[in-house]
Amino acid sequence: MQNAYYSPLVVQTAVDLANTLRPIKGEDALETVEQLQDFLDDHPAAEPPSSAANQGTGPRHLTRADLAEVRALRETVRAVLERANADAVEAAALINDGLRRSRATPVLRHEDDRWWTEVTSDTDRCSAHLAATTLSALASVIATLGPARLGVCAGPTCRATFVDLSRNGSKQYCTRTCSHRASVAAYRSRRSPR
Numbered sequence: 001m002q003n004a005y006y007s008p009l010v011v012q013t014a015v016d017l018a019n020t021l022r023p024i025k026g027e028d029a030l031e032t033v034e035q036l037q038d039f040l041d042d043h044p045a046a047e048p049p050s051s052a053a054n055q056g057t058g059p060r061h062l063t064r065a066d067l068a069e070v071r072a073l074r075e076t077v078r079a080v081l082e083r084a085n086a087d088a089v090e091a092a093a094l095i096n097d098g099l100r101r102s103r104a105t106p107v108l109r110h111e112d113d114r115w116w117t118e119v120t121s122d123t124d125r126c127s128a129h130l131a132a133t134t135l136s137a138l139a140s141v142i143a144t145l146g147p148a149r150l151g152v153c154a155g156p157t158c159r160a161t162f163v164d165l166s167r168n169g170s171k172q173y174c175t176r177t178c179s180h181r182a183s184v185a186a187y188r189s190r191r192s193p194r
Helices: 008-018 033-042 064-083 088-101 126-145 176-191
Strands: 104-111 114-121 150-152 161-163
Touching (some): 008 033, 008 064, 008 126, 033 064, 064 088, 064 161, 088 126, 104 126
Antiparallel strands (some): 150 161
16 A cells, blocks of 8 residues: 555645644634535535536535534544554544445546546535545555654644654644744743753
């Protein structure tokens, strides 16, 4: 599986989905159908290829059931990101279960003289497509780069998740802001009189 394919856009969609819940701050950016609509609008990789939004036939009609399904998926994606580094076997079980539940199917694609496999769902439910794409992207990252590339921000007041796609694989913080805060705190700690 060394040639597994993951799209950085889909990987980022998985991270963004997990980070719609900020447990330390008590914030949830997926409380309403409108917020789900906004999330999907901001993440075109989350859309099924045959969706109405992608066909130009008008907006998709999301329901409270769609919201509940995506929120349940978010819990799975977040659990994978939080646990992969410490317990890759459990993370793999979560991914496999999520892919089974979404009725994920691998599809062989060809474009611009390049072949790759993509995992899709055989249903047009937004949660199933989102599960198939995000969970398969995380599985590909684990297979190609290793489970240590998935993680949770080391910032003491942050539980945001991340996927490290860098060459050296040394990411510890979700953003530069959290990294900077940690550097400033360490500097102040060293400079303070004891």
